[in-house]
Amino acid sequence: MDDAAELGAKVFVFWGGREGVETDAPKSALDSIKHTRDALNFFCEYVIDNGYDLKLALEPKPNEPRGDLYFPTVGSMLALIATLDHPERVGVNPEVAHEHMAGLNFMHAVAQAWDAGKLFHIDLNDQLFGRYDQDFRFGAVMIKQAFHLVKFLEDVGYSGSRHFDAHAYRTADTADVKAFAKGCMRTYLILKEKAAQFNADAEIQALLAEIHADSGDQADVLGRYSREAAAKLKAINYDRAALAKRSLPYERLDQLTVELLLGVR
Ligand SMILES: [Mn+2]
Structure with missing residues (x-):
C-alpha cells in the first residue's frame, strides 16, 4: 500500500484468495468471516491514517483451484463491503473467469457492482463454465457474453481501468504473447464498435x-x-x-x- 500510494495508484486491487480453504474441520467459518472483515477495516484505517488517496477493490473467486474461497462471488463481496467500517473506501474488482467458474452471468454481476457504485476496477479475460481458472484472451471463447459486457461498460460510461488479467497459450513465443496482448485489446475495441452498431441499427x-x-x-x-x-x-x-x-x-x-x-x- 505504501508503494502503491508512492506510485500514485488510486485503486489497490485486493487479491486475498490465494490457495483457499481445503478443509472446514480446523476453523470456524464465522471466525474466518470476522478475520477478513477485521483485516479490511485495519487496512482502511491505515490508508486513512496515512492520508493516502487509495481505494480497495476486492476480487472474488470461487475456488483456487481445489480450495474454497470465502466471499466467492461479486454479490457475496458486495454484501461483505456493506458491513465494513468504511464501506465508501471499498469496492470490487470483478473478473470474467471467476464468475464463469461459478456458472454465473458476469455482466449481471458487473451491473450490480455498478448499481452499488462499487465497480472500482475490472479484470477482463475469458473462461468456459465449469472449469478451473483458464484466463483465456479476452473474447476467446464466449463472444456473446463478452459483447454484452463491453456494451454494458460502454453504455453506462465506465471510465475505470480496463485491465486484462489473462494468459497466452502455453505454446506462445514472445511474438505470440504480443499478439495475445494485442488480441485482448483489439477484441474489446471491436466489441465496442459492435455495441455502437447495435445502438444505431434501425431494425x-x-x-x-x-x-x-x-x-x-x-x-x-x-x-x-x-x-x-x-x-x-x-x-x-x-x-x-x-x-x-x-x-x-x-x-x-x-x-x-x-x-x-x-x-x-
Ligand atoms: Mn484477476
Whole structure:
C-alpha cells in the first residue's frame, strides 16, 4: 500500500484468495468471516491514517483451484463491503473467469457492482463454465457474453481501468504473447464498435421499441409503495390470454445480435 500510494495508484486491487480453504474441520467459518472483515477495516484505517488517496477493490473467486474461497462471488463481496467500517473506501474488482467458474452471468454481476457504485476496477479475460481458472484472451471463447459486457461498460460510461488479467497459450513465443496482448485489446475495441452498431441499427432498435412498448396504464402501481397503489394493484384484473398475445420478439432480436457479431450486418 505504501508503494502503491508512492506510485500514485488510486485503486489497490485486493487479491486475498490465494490457495483457499481445503478443509472446514480446523476453523470456524464465522471466525474466518470476522478475520477478513477485521483485516479490511485495519487496512482502511491505515490508508486513512496515512492520508493516502487509495481505494480497495476486492476480487472474488470461487475456488483456487481445489480450495474454497470465502466471499466467492461479486454479490457475496458486495454484501461483505456493506458491513465494513468504511464501506465508501471499498469496492470490487470483478473478473470474467471467476464468475464463469461459478456458472454465473458476469455482466449481471458487473451491473450490480455498478448499481452499488462499487465497480472500482475490472479484470477482463475469458473462461468456459465449469472449469478451473483458464484466463483465456479476452473474447476467446464466449463472444456473446463478452459483447454484452463491453456494451454494458460502454453504455453506462465506465471510465475505470480496463485491465486484462489473462494468459497466452502455453505454446506462445514472445511474438505470440504480443499478439495475445494485442488480441485482448483489439477484441474489446471491436466489441465496442459492435455495441455502437447495435445502438444505431434501425431494425434492432425497432424491435427494442416494440418489446419495451408501454401503454402506461399501470404507471400508478409502479414505483414506491403506498396503500392506494397496493389497492389498485390488487384490483387489476389481468387478462392472461391478452397478455400472452403480446409480441415479444426476443428470438429475432437475439438472432440479429448474433448476425451483427458474425459480421453479416
Ligand atoms: Mn484477476
